[in-house]
Amino acid sequence: MNSINPIELFLWTFRRNEKDVVNLYNTLSPVMQIATGGSMLNFGFWSSKNDKPILAQNNLCMIFADMAELKSSRRSVDVGSGLSAPSRLWREKFPDIQLYDININLNQLSFSGNQKNIEFVNSTSTKMPFADSSVDRVLAMESAQHFKPLKNFITESKRILTDTGLLVMAIPVTTEESSLGKLDILKFTWSSEHYSVDFLKKTINMNGFSISDEKFIGSNVYEPLTDYYIANRDNLKKLILKEYPQYVEKILFKSLQKMKKASKEKSIEYMLIKCHKHEAS
Secondary structure, three states: OOOOOHHHHHHHHHHOOHHHHHHHHHHHHHHHHHHHOOOOOOOOOOOOOOOOHHHHHHHHHHHHHHHOOHHHOOEEEEEOOOOOHHHHHHHHHOOOOEEEEEEOOHHHHOOOOOEOOEEEEEOOOOOOOOOOOOEEEEEEEOOHHHOOOHHHHHHHHHHHEEEEEEEEEEEEEEOOOOOHHHHOOHHHHOOOOOOEHHHHHHHHHOOOEEEEEEEEOHHHOHHHHHHHHHHOHHHHHHHHHOOOOHHHHHHHHHHHHHHHHHHHOOOEEEEEEEEEEOOOO
């Protein structure tokens, strides 16, 4: 069983520096793997045809790929690449693409081993080891909520992208309806920065990009994910309790319930956003 110090868990969540985020993912990402049976770490885009975790997660990856126009990409950087499951899916769908998976978490980078057309880079999101204008896509698939300062990631993306390149993000965000009271337990268990829609847009526009497409898909993400967990909680709980203390599953369950409620109240959203470079005036 994974031994978790509750005090350390609280400090990692409260401070959220790079080392804390690495510790959180090393400790808790296996919960997602246990619950889904795969190595995707995103929430998924759920539908009647994609009503199981892996199907929903793959679906979100391909919706994201369509927005990013990956079919025409030749050199893409996936920043905060997790266990590289999205890159492996994209590589299969788009065999001409060369992917560079950037992750500050060396343990996660080591998970996939050697992969054709995927190069693994142990680096931070704000200082990426690429030449100016050397890639045509910068992708942040459910990872930019951890990047801080976000401005530095945006400006670094501008530096390495070609003039016609795209910056594309899938990111959980708060809305103008959000408040500490409405987030409740999520204020502490949503172990990332709580970037708002307005803050995200302003940061993008003030640092070299124009937003060319945006989609809000929270109702297809948070609510069906929670419904799936509730419907299958008995079996999932048994699997989780083999590896984790009981309180971890209880916190997960309460967080999912609150996540669904916050989504219905429009306190949180899930945003897909595509950006083109523009020259500063």
